[in-house]
Amino acid sequence: MTEIIFFINQVVISGLVLGCIYALGAIGITLIFGILRFAHFAHSELMTGGAFIAFLLASAFAAWGIVTPIPTGFVVLPIAMVLAAILALGIDKGFYAPLRKRGAKPVTLLIASIGVTLMVQGLIRLFFGAGSYSFFENEPKEIFRIDTSALGSTRPLVITEPQVLMILVTLVSVIALHFFLTRSRLGKAMRAMADNADLAQVSGINTALVVRVTWVIAGALGCMAGTMLALDVTLKPDLAFNIILPIFAAAIVGGLGQAYGAIAGGLLIGFAETLAVFNWTMLFRPLNAILPDWAQLPSTLALVPTEYKLTVAFVILVITLLVRPTGIFKGASS
């Protein structure tokens, strides 16, 4: 039983947390791709920028002496999401809208998004330096240790408070997004525009409004993902820049333009990364008692060494592109 609890601690919880963050990031990327037809690299900076906004708000709360029962990072999250959505709208207005108006190709927009990435990252580093910050300087990070000795385990089930909240918040926002996309008029308009932008326009859909709503959702969800990542680990200027490729991998594996695909892809990549570096001997160690001497399990039995954790996402990405370029859920192909 100890082994299974260990497996849950090492793989199920951390895979789920990672998967939630990837999924939230990938939803933004996939929506922008569906509506505006370009790969938005600067999404990493929306995430990092959102996390820094949340951090500033949390610091302000701490300075004002406001004490909250749950981590301050989660309390300020709604405000930070609004600000990040405004930031996303501003970036679109300032950098992408003029290019779109000129009729620039998606490739040009992609390069422009890299320019935005560099500028925002430069600004963040200018103001915050290259060091790392923690949301938990003024308050303790609560860790739940659930006693599982009743099940015959010597090890407790360990999960931190931010992780529990993170999974809940992701679940709520995914359900909210689902209802928005399927029930509301605007959500339906968004899906229509993702399917065929010209047809949507001639049937009287306000495409400019849809574009704005896309940026609002992308900015808000990006901020949520960035803040939660910063709550789980630490906040640093290259927080999301390092994981933007796994997020792209998640969006592509799920099928670009498909919001549900992005969620599935995010969880898939998250679990694949944790499973690939998991040391299987820890789980199957009890088998050593019944296995003959020549077939004893080696001390480490992981699919790939830990240093290569991030490459797992790329390998999955490349295989997906080769075998099924449209992703699991058939994504946009133009």
Add this chain to the structure above:
Amino acid sequence: MIQRSLTLFGGLFVLILVVGWVMGLPFTSSRLVEAAAYALIALGLNIQWGYGGLFNFGIMGFLMVGGAAVTFISYPINPDFWGSDGPMMLGRALLAFAIGALLVLAARQAHRVGITGKWKGALTVLAWFVAYVLYRSQLDPAAAYIESAGGGWVGGLGAHPVLGWLFGGVLAAGIAYVIGKICLGLRTDYLAIATIGISEIIRALIKNMDWLTRGTLTVSPIPWPTPLPQNYQAGGMDIASSLLLARAGYLVLALVILAAVMWLISRAYAGPWGRMMRAIRDNHIAASSMGKNVTARQLEIFVFGSVLMGIGGAMLVSFVQIFDPSSYQPINHTFLIWVMVIVGGAGNNWGALFGAVLLWLIWVISEPLSKAIFDMVSYWSTNVGWGAIPEIEARSAQMRVFVLGLVITIALRFAPKGLIPEVVKREG
């Protein structure tokens, strides 16, 4: 057009003189050598993107491959490794790799013995898995042995660095061939993401294969192809002039290679091959209906461009004499090159050359420049009573990234075709 180019190059020359005057000759001479290597890399990207319209965002990977290649060829031989069991064990790993490759190839031919459809797919996956396990089972002990008892790492071959540059080109070509085979069927944004992913895989491999590249332990000093300053100093020369003379020698060699490459690719651009490439870039459907093999030609141009990147990456590593895999970053080694080509003018070799030198100068002087500006602002704000700006050194080092982003954004907005755009000739 010609006049505009001449004015721009004249301006660049003046900028170099100003930088040389302000920052001193030793600084400027090093930067010029690096600029020559970056120009070579930018020409490589110009072939891929400007001629062929291919979206290669994996430049960092090719630069690292070039650097690792020149390290391997030109670094002195490591007798501890060759005297140990290491070569034998590596040979076995190579054999395992070959057997694995054969297994995979055999599984892919399974339809010949009547295994088709899903069964063939399952067999292929199984073959990949078996090959991977086989290779790892041989390589892991070999790597562990070499790193602990077998001399630490493989070492070099002690050959001339120029041979190393050539090998860098060849190795980059080989890797580009594999990547091209896998990815070139994809459309632009997918290709960009796939190449970034592959370059990250290459970086992770080179960084962690300590037995082959020494990984984060870094390799130095890597020899120069031309006499080092130390050689001149041994002849009784003072330090300043020996530095200049040695760098001038390196710069001449780099410029000779650059000029040769420039001549060759400009001829290729003007010739029938270049016309065909532009036809494929502008409308690959029309080109393929005229009987051009689009996929094969694109693979060809991807490999050619990557050769230049490999050579350029090798030249950079030779020049700084240290191969440090952790110093490679996508911003410094992929995005910077893209900004060079786009600002200079994609499709125009002189434009790419101009962009490379200009952007490299902007990249290196934006740090001291922003430090000077920060110092001024800090002085002013101290006088006003707001206090000084903290950590000016660290902050100005980060300004390079911002300046790079600003340059590309402005260029896309106001000169989307670049400063020296491609000249489209209309015949007849």
